[in-house]
Amino acid sequence: MPRVSLRILLVVDDDRLASKLARNITAAGDVVVGPFADVHEAISRAGLVQAAILDVKLGSGTSFEVADSLFRNEVPFVFMIGCGSEVIPKRFQRQHIYAKPSHVAPMLQDLHMQHRNIGSPDHDSLEAIVLDMIHRSCTIMPDRASADRLVEAVLLRAIAEAKDCRFKDDMRPRLMDMLDEEYRQHGRRFLN
Numbered sequence: 001m002p003r004v005s006l007r008i009l010l011v012v013d014d015d016r017l018a019s020k021l022a023r024n025i026t027a028a029g030d031v032v033v034g035p036f037a038d039v040h041e042a043i044s045r046a047g048l049v050q051a052a053i054l055d056v057k058l059g060s061g062t063s064f065e066v067a068d069s070l071f072r073n074e075v076p077f078v079f080m081i082g083c084g085s086e087v088i089p090k091r092f093q094r095q096h097i098y099a100k101p102s103h104v105a106p107m108l109q110d111l112h113m114q115h116r117n118i119g120s121p122d123h124d125s126l127e128a129i130v131l132d133m134i135h136r137s138c139t140i141m142p143d144r145a146s147a148d149r150l151v152e153a154v155l156l157r158a159i160a161e162a163k164d165c166r167f168k169d170d171m172r173p174r175l176m177d178m179l180d181e182e183y184r185q186h187g188r189r190f191l192n
Contacts, residue, residue, distance in 0.1 A: 004112075004115075005029050005030055005031060005132065005135065006030045006031070006049075006050040006051045006111065006112065006115060007030070007031045007033050007048060007049045007050050007051075007131065008025055008030050008031065008032060008033065008049060008050070008051045008052060008053060008108075008111065009033045009034055009036075009042060009045055009046065009048075009049040009051070009052035009053070009054075009066075009070075009075075009077075010022060010025065010032050010033065010034040010035040010036070010052070010053050011034060011035065011036050011037075011039075011042045011052065011053070011054045011055060011058070011063050011066055012034075012035050012036075012037065012053070012055040012058075012080070013037035013055060013057075013058045013059055014055070017055075017100070017101055018034075018035035018037075019035075020101075021035070021053065021104055022034075022035055024103075024104040024105075025053075025104055025108065028104065028105070028108050030108065031135055033045050033048060033049050037058060037059070038058075039058060039061065039063065039065050039066055042063070042066045043065060043066055043069045046066065046069045046070055046073060046075065047073065048131075049075060050075065050076075050115055050128075051075060051076045051077060051111040051112075051114070051115055052066070052070050052075060052076070052077035052078075052111075053077070053078055053080060053104075053107055053111070054066055054067055054070075054077055054078070054079050054080065055079075055080045055081075055100065056079050056080065056081045056082075056083075056087060056088070057081070057082065057083070062087075063079075064089060064092070067079070067092055067095070071091075071092075074118060076111050076114030076115050076118065077095065077111075078095065078096045078097070078098055078107050078110055078111060079092070079095055079096070079097045079098065080097075080098050080099075080100040080101075080102060080107075081097055081098070081099065081100055082099075082100040096110050126171070129171060129172050129175055130151070130155070132172075132176070133151050133154065133155075133175060133176065133179050134147065134148070134151050136176065136179060137150045137151050137179060137183075140183055140187075141183075141187070141190065141191075142191065146190045146191050147190075149190040150179065150182060150183060150187070150190045151179070153182055153186070153190065154175065154178045154179050154182050155175075157178060157182070158174075158175060158178060
């Protein structure tokens, strides 16, 4: 079974660490949302992600408000901490904690396992599929505008097929196949 790409919220206030983590997350095939050092900015993006890595200490504050938001929305997350775990509130005692700095691979493996275990129904929502299509399209097209045009063409084709009752089976693989097919057959048409 292929590894599913996750949208991972990154909440870290150390620019160097944030940059390194973001590069490694992207290299592993996941999508970084952030990084954010501001709690309120991070919370505003919490509904757009499937997992999160939270640095406990953010300046003079903490990331616990973000963790509360993620917890309420059943989004898997892990903490990174540079000091003792005694600062973690009791409500988060069961969350996985990684020393800072830490390699990203074990955190990603943990997040993917947590995500699989919750059986994320949101993974197959139309919004999640379209976001994944946009991400894939951005990797094969030279710019965002042409990537958006490619996704738009695929969605229009899918709507036409759905009206003709030709759109059956699982939506995610079918739309991703249509995206690849549209790119192979008409990719140049979407360039600026």
